[in-house]
Amino acid sequence: MTLHPEMAHERCSELLGPLVRGRLTPADTAAVEGHLSGCADCVRELEAVSSLLGAPVEAMDDLERTRLRAGIAGGLRHVVPVADPYVHPDQDDGAPPNLRRASRRRVQPGAWLGVAAATLILFAGALTYLGAGGFVAGGSDQGGAGRSAQSTEGGAGGGIPGARAPDAGEAGVSDRPQMTQKPLIVRGGTKFTEEALSVLGRQAPSFRAFAGVHGPDDVPLLQGRYARSLERGLRGGPVEPCLDQAIEKRPGSLPAYGALGALRGGRVLVLGFVLPSTRSGADRFEVTWWAVGDPGPAIRCPQPLGHARGAIGDGESR
Amino acid sequence: MPGETTDEELLDGWLQGREDCFSELVRRHEDRIFALALRMTGNRPDALDATQDTFLTAARRASSWRREASFGTWLYRIGINATHDLLRRKKGWETLEADPAEAAPAAPPEQGFDESIALQVDLAHALASLPPAYREAVVMHDLGDLPYDAIARLTGVGIGTVKSRISRGRRRLAELLEQPSTPGPSKDR
Known part of the structure; x- marks a missing residue:
């Protein structure tokens, strides 16, 4: 040369x-x-x-490896390999037809932002219903979460007297089940705004962005991801057991949202799901929350504190 | 027994519905993909996410592997794409807050630290300090063995820009590795 x-x-x-x-x-x-x-x-x-x-390869530690494998295994549940030798893999918007996911044909792409907003609004309504006015993201020190934390710490601003923002290692709320007995549908008057989002703390804008850029086809990819993110926040809390529990009870439901919050000074895990309609009716969503106060490994999901459900589009969410 | 079969046979098993076959593929390749993603993202939580995305994309697109290249090479390309997509999405998506201790690069090595570990810590720090566009281009090309034109297509810039980013990124990386606070790399590695 x-x-x-x-x-x-x-x-x-x-x-x-x-x-x-x-x-x-x-x-x-x-x-x-x-x-x-x-x-x-x-x-x-x-x-x-x-x-x-x-350079030597940076290896995963045992916990990372466990989380990764669990996330992949969770995602694989939504990937159904069905051999179809007659259709070229590059057809049909790039996704191999022999590996269609169950979620693909169910949820309308445009529904996700609506689900996001409706979930937030319903959850805020549910907290009010339960008599808990203060709701902050765990450990947050900025944005809307910070404002919420201040109000709850002072017992003012609509919070419960004596309620406070939780510390990272704080014990959980009472495990007494407080299931809401009827669907909590908030109709009219509530706008999908930054103020409304702020009740979920700094994770809420992420959710809005999440709903804006991801569609139902991304669910398998995202499922383990936000489970891991939440787990990091919970330091080993029962995210995955609760995720599995919720999906098991409602076959076909698709995880749409996960967040950490506080309720009466204790930490709560919030998971939102889309329940695709089986007929021509509207897709529905459901949000469930659990007390998850005890840091450390958790292999079982406690009884949920509450849940709310509704049809996507309820509550003038957009 | 999955452990005794080839990657190709395992992928065939997955296409026939055997999840254990795909799990074995994950076990075989997870460290390599994670290392790639870690180099590209500069932090472990994102690297884990990208690794997961890589394998789930591979599962979804299993039948598109044309078997002209090895499974490992094909998977590596998916890993590069998946990590690039993750980084692109993150520009408009602030992810859920990770544990700061987990997200930050490891602390600089202390005296007596094992030298091989020190090098990988130094490299992680140096890569994390590079401008993202430089880091991505360098890792794609030097670690991922991706040609210039492929990087240009992925990143949406011209080949000249890609070459420039790689050259500048490498030089900056070498400078960072030579800084007095961290021992430089051994030439014989």
């Missing part, structure tokens, strides 16, 4: 990877080494490439 004087630098840069990988011929190797002897920039580049390719 001959290195043209004007191209030598760029060409040398291109060949550094193959050089470190041992893929160059002796002639190319000699040519690159010749350039390296007079080019400090390329020597630096070579050092970086060598470091990248030579």
Whole structure:
């Protein structure tokens, strides 16, 4: 190989990877080494490439590995391999037809933002129904969550007297079941605004963005992701057991939202699900919340504190 | 027995509905994909998410593997794409708050730290310090072995920009690795 004087630098840069990988011929190797002897920039580049390719791989720790495998296993439940040799995999919007997911044909893409808003509104309504005015994201110190925390700490602003924002290691609320007996539908007057979102603390904008950019086809990918995110916040709380419990009780339901909050000074896990309609009726959603105060590993999901459900689009959510 | 079969046979098993076959593929390749994602994202929670996305995408697209390249190579490409997609989505999506201790790069090594671990910590720090566009291009090309044109298509910039990002990213990476607070890489590695 001959290195043209004007191209030598760029060409040398291109060949550094193959050089470190041992893929160059002796002639190319000699040519690159010749350039390296007079080019400090390329020597630096070579050092970086060598470091990248030579550094030990950062391994996952046991907990990360467990979470990853659980997340993948959870996602695989929604991936149904069905061989179909007659349709090319590249057809049908890029998703192989032999691996359709059950969720695909159920939920209308536009419904997700509505679900997000309706879930928030209903959950806020449910808390009011339960007599809990203060609701903050666990450990939040900014945005709407911060404002909520202040109001609850002072026992003002609609919060329960004596209620306070939870600490990371705080024990949970009472495990006495407080199931709401009838669906809590909030109709009219409630807008899907930042103020409404702030009751869910700093995680709420994430949810709005989440609903805006993800569709039902993303559920398998997202399921384990937010479960893990919540688990990190809960430091090993019962996210996945609760997720499994809810899905088991309502076959076909699709996880749409997860958040941590506070209720009466204790931490609650909130999970929202879409329940696709089996007929021509509207898709429905349901939000359930559990007390999850005890940090540390949790392998069983406690009894839920409450739930609310409704049809997507209820409550003028958009 | 999944542990004694080839990747190709395992993928065939998955296509026939055997989840244990896919689980075995995960066990075989998870560390490599995680390492790639960690290099690209610079933090462990995102790397885990990207790793999960990679395998679920592979499960979904299993039948599209044309078997011209090895399964590992095909999966690696999916990993690059999945991680790139994750990083792109994150620009408009603030994820749920992760444990800061978990999200931050590991602390610089102390005296007496095992040298191989020190290098990987240094590299993680240095990569995390790179501008994201540089980091992504360098990792895609040098670690992912992706050609310039493929990176250009993925990132939506010209080939010249890709080359420039890679060159500048490498040089910056070398500078960061040479900083006095952290020992430099061994040339013989």
